[in-house]
Amino acid sequence: MKPHDKENQISSVVIKQIFLLAIILILAALVCFNLAMFIPSVLGAITIYVVCRKYNFYLQEERKWKPWASSLVLMLASLIIIILPIYFIIDLLVEKLGNAQAYMDKFNIFVDKIHDFVYAKTNIDLLSKENMNKLKGFAGKYSTSALSGTFNVLTVVMSMYFILYFMFEKPRLFERILASAAPLKRANVSMIGEKMRKLILANAIGLPVVAIGQGVVALIGYLIFGAPSAILLFALTAVASMIPIVGAAIVYVPICIFMIAEGQTGPGIGLAIYCLVVVGLTDNVLRFTLLKKLEDIHPLNTVFGIIMGMNLFGFMGLIFGPILVSFTLLLIQVYRNEFSDDETPELQLSDKDKGEELENKIDLIV
Structure with missing residues (x-):
């Protein structure tokens, strides 16, 4: 074989690597295909592990607790502090919206009422008949899909x-396995x-705190000004507040217009002012203090x-979805660090100055 042919020949090592990667x-x-139903359980377990990690090490290594005791205590604490509040909102929405046909009938009346009022006052056709039908169909399909992904929540939590x-019981072993693999x-x-x-702390703690905080503040306004179905509106406002830019306004703006259209002009205007000022201020305070401190996540990643x-996961995807998107973009950055031909030096998180440089380097992806 000529030397030129040898240079163009694919290395046997590369062939073995490709073959092994293909098998993996x-x-x-x-x-993943056959255990897809357990993916939310794995993501949830990783999320709670990260949130409770330092407390687990504290109990086991400093307080000398038995591994099973610290594991059970932290599992119980996470159930009460994290899981039950989220489950309460999900269960409330499932209970209120469980009757799909009745819900859609009310939603259609609600949309028609707002559209007719705006058109009568401004002569502006916000939505054509065709677009209104599309909106109603989209709302029905999306709410049904989200609810259907939530009914197996008990199975997911138990798994x-x-x-x-097992992650809590031997945390050092668990982390060594992940690092070595x-x-x-x-x-x-x-x-x-x-x-x-x-990222996990921001999504698992920051977003739910912002959501529940805005929901509670908005609920006070709904009760004061006599908004219909205040408890349901609380749950919807909490969920909507997780969406950047528009947030809770998706819920309270239509409600205020609906109340004014129903003849409740004073309460409707009062609720609008309350939500714009108080709920908006609550959102800004929580986002620019708590979320900024935990992690500054790009709004597009969240959306x-x-x-x-x-x-993918129903209402549980409100937390897991942004984590998966950010993680995917993070892996792209890792790929660049691993295989790029430039002369960028490796960055160590233990070095303060280099750690700051690392944070700046990956600002665009998270």
């Missing part, structure tokens, strides 16, 4: 805590771990993550 990808796809127990440089493994910790997460 096929097996991973088979596992999640089953997985979580990752085919990446140690600096990139550290970067993924640190960035994912911040697309919520859409994807709702389609």
